[in-house]
Amino acid sequence: MAQRLRGRLLTALSGDADGSPAWVRELAEGDDAGHFAEDGAAWTVHASMATLVAGIRALLLQALHPGAMAGVHDWSSYQRDPLGRLAGTVRWVICVTYGSTEQAQRETARVARFHARVEGSYVDGRGADREYSANDPGLAEWVHLAFTDAFLTCQQTWGRSGPRGRIPGGPDAYVAEWAAAGRLMRVAEPPTTAAELRRRIDGYLERGELRGDERVREVVAFLRRPPLRGVAGVGYRLLFAAAVATLPRPYRRLLGVRRSVLPVVTATRLALALAGSALASGDGRPAHAWARDRLRRLEADARTA
Template sequence: MGRFIDSWRSHLLVTLSGNSDGRPKWVEQIATGDDPGFFGPGSAAWAVHGGMATMVAGIRALLMQTLHPGAMAGVHDWSRYHEDPLGRLSGTIQWLVTVTFADTVVAERESGRVAHFHDRVAGSYIDARGEERSYAAGDPELLSWVHVVFTDAFLQSHLLWDDAIPGGADGYVREWAIAGELIGVQDAPHSADELAAQLEAFRSAGTLKSDARVADAVRFIRYPPLSRGMLPFYNIMFAGAVASIPREYRDMLGLKRSRLPVIWGTRLVLGVVRALLGPTSTSEDAALDRIARIERAQQLGHPSEP
């Protein structure tokens, strides 16, 4: 049993961070810098993105993103998710964690990296009305859609499976609007009500659609190339993510809520993961080290050394 647990923990760390010790190379930059960052300890962003529910939130966000044909075209045309799914996952995690825990300079630099990648992502797609439209990853509509479904997924997952959020749901949405603005999102929601209204606006306007591309992406998310030992746990979290999605979107995705108690089962799996990985992440630890260094330097009356 001990060997199985060690193996499963190693597989989990590689999946989430790219290496078996759970400390990817980019964590080192989180320890550098001279300010607490855009959020800091005790913030809503730290609470949500440092929680275990992020594992389910990522699944929900990926599923929801597929419903915008422009966003789906960008993934289909430019992403190598079939060939390198963990590479794409790692890139997304890097941006999320860096903006959350790094100092402001590093967070802005990481957001610039993402925006620069978006510069070359362009093409055309057939919209929900059957008309051909051009797209670019930096289009305001696409940036808004990705930000809204991302924020909604992480918020709703945390409310279902994790502890209270400092400042509540409004606090998280308001804080994470900063991250959206860093990559060019216009009119990012600043409250839970605004978030819900913007999400509903995409649906009621007839912008979203389901087609063969969506079905292929959903199938890939449903059956990712994970190790055999991780699949049973992933299957439960996938079912939990599906159960957390409102029915109108589940129907578009061609997914049905399981009749089994998957919300409870997901909570159990996340508890196991928390026991294996510990209460804090290497990224949060690096951020706390940076902040402690800054505070020591301030007490001594001289600038901190990065």
């Protein structure tokens, strides 16, 4: 059972049942240390099992921006191939976090090429017609904010050291580090502190730029019960409830979701521990292990230069 669970998790996270597709192995290649320090804030947060909840939370929050929602509705294949879309997003995050700067830039360019065709129109939170493009820095900012907030919040809730989550340098260090990823996606001035992150997100709400509508309800319904069966389906529904539990009330209200009356935070801590054990039970290597190979090679080259 553990091996079956491991295979499903790795397929969802990397698109490969062994967890080592070509792009993961390429983390050992390259000629520099990449954008983020080894075992720093970004490395730590993105290696945590809490990311399983954070991904769902990020998608929920992102859906509240009608421009981002229009792109998902008009162009995304999430209903036909939810795991494929997830694996594509995970690939970008892993390559940017652990790869060389060349690999990070190459993966960012791959995403940009896909986004280049994603455009259309939508009605904004105030009822005005607007044009959108997935490469619009304004929409990229909202996606970056939602992602950063989700991964920071879930690490603080379910990180390895308990409710506070031990992030090297603290929450501000993660927000400041991951700002580099925002700049790669053309976000002009990403936040660099946790307080600024929260102010920027709440600003969208206060200005009336977010809304819940029929499209949002469709995405929420799908995210609540995607086509997953058996243990995977039961486990996912727990993670969904956990993601909802971490959202502030105004955002839950727009999404049309409620916190579960069950102790989902505690239950999720146990579920993430089980998932972590399943992933560790095989012979595969985590992404950061390949990145360490690159760093050790670079250190050895520097000593012999």
